Amino acid sequence: MTNAPHPYDALMNITARPPTVFVKGDGAYLWDDSGKRYLDFMQGWAVNCLGHSPTIVADALAAQAKLLLTPSPAFFNGPSLKLANALVANSCFDQVFFTNSGAEANEGAIKLARKFGTLYKNGAHEIITFVGGFHGRTLATMSASGKKAFEPLFEPKVSGFPKAQLNDLDSVKRLISSKTVAVMLEPIQGEAGVWPATDQFLQELRALTQERGLLLIVDEIQTGMGRTGKLFHYEHAGIEPDIMTLGKGIGGGVPLAALLATEYASCFEHGDQGGTFNGNPLMCAAGLAVLEHVATPAFLKSAADAGLFLESELQKLSARHGLGEVRGRGLLLALDLKLPIGASIVAQAFSEGVLLNSPQPDALRFMPALNVSKEEIADMIECLDAILTKAGAARMVA
Template sequence: MNALMNTYARFPLTLVRGQGSRVWDDAENCYLDFISGIAVDTLGHAHPKMTQALSAQAATMLHCSNLFHIPKQQQLAATLCADSGLGAAFFCNSGAEANEAAIKLARKYFYDQGSSRRTVISATRSFHGRLLSTLTATGQDKVKVGFDPLPPGFIHVPLNDLDALKSVINQQSAAILLEPLQGEGGVNIADAAYLQGVRKLCDEHGLLLMFDEVQTGIGRCGTMFAFEQAGVKPDILTLAKGLGGGVPIGAMLATDAVAASFGPGTHGSTFGGNPLSCTAALTVLEVIEEESLLANVKARGEQLMQGLKAIQARFPVIKEVRGQGLLIGAELSVEAAPLIAQAREAGLLVLSAGPNVLRLLPPLNVSEAEVDEALVTLATVMERTQ
C-alpha cells in the first residue's frame, strides 16, 4: 500500500544512487541524468566537495534557528549580494517561499510609503510556485483549478509584449514579476530588449522589477544570473533550486532601499538559511568558480543546442530548439511524453515543459562526452519513433 498522497505523476522508476551525471535504479540500470532533480543538482550527484562539506557541517551543527547569528548564513548573503549587485538577502526553503517573500516585500515597501499600490503584474505561461499567492501569480490556469477563492491583486500579460504591459499599468500597480527564461512554461526566453523596456517602465512609473530566477539562477544559463545577459538589474531577485545543489534552500534578495521594509516580525522562516543549507549553497558557489563551470555551461550548452538543431534537420518533428546555457527546450509537433519514455528506456532521463516541449537540464559540470552520448540517444529515439 502506498501511503503517499497522489500529488505526482511519477516515472516508473525508483532511483537509489547517483554519481556525477549518472543515476542508478533499484535494478542497477544506469541512466544519464539530464533532469538534475529539475535543475537542482547543480554539481551532479555525490560531488566529493559537497559530500565532505555536508558531512563536516552535520558533525558540527545542523540547525539553531534564526534567533541566533549564523556565520555561514551571513557569508552566503554577502556572496550573493556581491554577485548580484543587490543589498540584502532573506533565506527560506524553496522557490515558492522565495517568491512569496518577494510579493510580501513589494507590498510592504509601498505600504511603508503610504501608497495603496499592491497589484503584481506577471506573464502568461509563467510559473512562480504552488502557494496560494504564487499560484495566483502563475500565468497558467491549469494549476489553479479547485483552489479558489484566489487572492486578489494579480494581473497577467503575454511575455515579450511591451504594449500589453503598458496597457495594464495603473495607480494600483506595485511590481512586475518575470522569469528571464520561462522554464515550466515551455522554455520561453524573455528578449533582452523587452527586459530593458520593462526596467524603463518600472523606473518611469515607480514600480519594482522582480526577477524569478528560481530555475535560471546560479549559472544555469551560462552567467551566474540570467538577468546579466540583458544588462538589466532587478529590485528584487528570487533563487532556489540549483542554489543548494540538492539541499533545500531559497533566497530572496533586494536593494537596500526595498529590503529596509522587512523588519523583525514582518517575515520569517524556521528552517531558512540554517547552517547545513548555507554550507551546501556556499559549496555550490565555490565549485562553480573553482571548476570554471560558467564556461562549461556555455560550451556544453552550445554543443547541446547545435546537436539538437542537427537532429531537427533530420527529423522535422522538432519544430524549434531554444534556451540558454543548460536550460534547453525542443518544441515538438507531437506530444513529448512518448519520446521521454523512449529516451528513458534507452538510458537517458529528460523531461517536458508543457505537453509538447522536451526539456534538458544536465548538471553544470556535464562533460562533452556525456552531451554527445545524450545527443546520440535522442537521435536514435527519434529514428525509432519516425
C-alpha cells in the same frame, strides 16, 4: 483480511511516477534498486547544478553537521552570513533572506513588494505577472503564475496578479494603474516550454518600471546559478532588478533558496518575515560550497560552452528529423517537437536509461548538470536520435 498496502501507497499520490526507485547518484548518472544506470538530463529540474552527490557538497554537509545543525533563526550563524555576503558580492543586491524552497522565496518577494506598496505607494499591491509564468505552488505563487492548469484550482485565488504577455511591453503598460507596485517575471519561462524574455524586453521593462516607480522582480529559481552561462540571467541584459529569487541550483541538491533585494526595496520590519529552518547553517554550508565553485569565471565559461554544444547538437537533430526550433539559453534548452509526442519520447528514453522532461506535450526540456561533458551530451543525442528515427518510421507506415 485486507491485502498488505503497497509501499508506494504511503506517499500521497500527487504526480505520476514510474515504479522505479532510485538509490544512488553520481555526476550525470542515477542508479535504481535493480542496478540499472540512467543518464540524467533533468537533474531534479535544474537542481543538481554540479550533478548528483558532488563531493564538494557532501564534504560541506558532513563538516557542518559535526559543528552545528541550527541554532534557531533568532541568532546569527557563520555559514548563513558567509553565503549572504558572497551572494551580495556577486550580484547587484544588498540583502538576502534564505528560505527552504523557491516557492517560499517567491512568496517572500510578493510580501516584500506589497510591504513596499504599503509604505511608499499609498497601499498599491498589484504585481503584474505573465501568461505562461510559473512561480510555485503556494496559494499566492499559484495565483501569481500564469499556468492554465492552475486556474480552476483552490479557489478563491489570491487577487492582485494581472497577467501581461511575455515580450510585449504594451501589454504591461495597459495593466499599470495606481494599484500597481511591481512587475514579476521569469527571464525564461521553463514550465511553459522554455520561452525566453528577450534581452531588449528586459531592458525596456527595467526602464518602464523605473519610469513608473515600480519594483522589478526576477524569478531566477531556474535560470540562476550559472544555468544560462552567467551567474544570474539578468546579467545578459545588463540590467539591475530590485528583487531576485533563487532556488534549485543554489543548494546543489539540498533544500535551499533565497530572496535577494536592493537596499531600496528591503523594507521588511521585525516580525514581517521568518521561518524555523530558514538560513540554517547546514543548508547554507552546502550553498556556499556551490556558489564558490559555480561563480568562478572558468566554470561559468565551461558551462556556457557546454550549452552552445548542446544547442548545436539539438539543432542538427531537429534538422535531421524535421522538427522545430531550439529555444532557451545555456543549459536550459527546449526542442520543439511540432507534435504532441513529448510524453511518449520521455517514456521511451526512460526505458533506454535516459531521463528527459516534457514540460509541454510538444516540447522536450533539457536541464543537465552544469558540468555535463560533451560525451554525455553525445550519448543523450544518440538515444534521442534513435527514438525519433523509430517515431518517423512509424508515422510513415501509418
